[in-house]
Amino acid sequence: MSIFAKATDIFLDILFPPICLNCKKILKDDEKQNKICSECLSSIIIYSSFFCPKCKSRIPGVEKLCHKNVKFLLAPVSNYESGPIKNIVKFLKYNKWKGLLNVMTPFIENYLNLLKYDFQNFVVVPIPLHKDRERERGFNQSKLIAEIFSKKTGAIINADVIKRVKATKTQADLKDPKERQENVKDCFEIKDLETIKNKNVVLVDDVFTTGSTIGEAATLLKKHGAKKIIAFVFAKA
Numbered sequence: 001m002s003i004f005a006k007a008t009d010i011f012l013d014i015l016f017p018p019i020c021l022n023c024k025k026i027l028k029d030d031e032k033q034n035k036i037c038s039e040c041l042s043s044i045i046i047y048s049s050f051f052c053p054k055c056k057s058r059i060p061g062v063e064k065l066c067h068k069n070v071k072f073l074l075a076p077v078s079n080y081e082s083g084p085i086k087n088i089v090k091f092l093k094y095n096k097w098k099g100l101l102n103v104m105t106p107f108i109e110n111y112l113n114l115l116k117y118d119f120q121n122f123v124v125v126p127i128p129l130h131k132d133r134e135r136e137r138g139f140n141q142s143k144l145i146a147e148i149f150s151k152k153t154g155a156i157i158n159a160d161v162i163k164r165v166k167a168t169k170t171q172a173d174l175k176d177p178k179e180r181q182e183n184v185k186d187c188f189e190i191k192d193l194e195t196i197k198n199k200n201v202v203l204v205d206d207v208f209t210t211g212s213t214i215g216e217a218a219t220l221l222k223k224h225g226a227k228k229i230i231a232f233v234f235a236k237a
């Protein structure tokens with residue numbers, strides 16, 4: 001960094017001190033690179049199990065399902081309401097700051113350590129964005145999370161399995177579960193049949209709320225011969 005750039009940085013820090021993206025407290029020097037304070041980070045609760053996508057209860061073991069007819073199991077790292085999780089998810093998506101992935105990585109890795117599940121023979125499929133939205137945002141957050149997942153588990157990513165063919169409204173803007181389901185109906189298309197036929201698939205998304213989006217993708221994959229499906233998300237609501 002040049003002396004001028006450094007001086008500008010210091011000057012800006014005095015005028016606009018960097019604050020925690022969650023609690024707005026002024027950050028200490030070693031917290032600045034994450035844009036989030038250590039207290040907020042230490043308040044995050046990490047899960048250690050699978051969950052039922054239907055009633056959202058904890059599943060003690062994959063053989064002990066509460067709802068037997070579910071199309072997939074839910075594997076969430078944390079809860080949307082846990083500490084700063086909601087703001088981390090939003091900041092990544094809307095402030096488009098990819099540095100947060102470094103903050104998310106240890107939480108993802110810890111969850112996978114606690115889950116102790118072998119994902120080796122799974123294909124990792126990030127939930128795609130519509131091409132217009134991905135162009136506007138500059139990245140697909142699900143794909144970036146899928147990359148962290150893949151690196152940790154050794155399961156291979158294939159981002160071309162499904163395509164989003166319908167530009168849907170933002171699910172967060174729709175409160176009614178029926179409306180959400182209607183919004184994502186037929187929004188995906190299978191692009192690569194061979195990759196999923198008789199294969200186990202991990203669908204990756206940032207958030208699981210009512211499950212309409214992942215449910216739509218899982219139904220389509222099942223229809224085309226996918227075996228086991230696990231939905232891996234950073235946060236469940």
Ligand SMILES: [Zn+2]
Pocket residue numbers: 020021022023024025036037038039040
């Ligand atoms: Zn904070």
Ligand SMILES: [Zn+2]
Pocket residue numbers: 052053054055056057066067
């Ligand atoms: Zn259940």
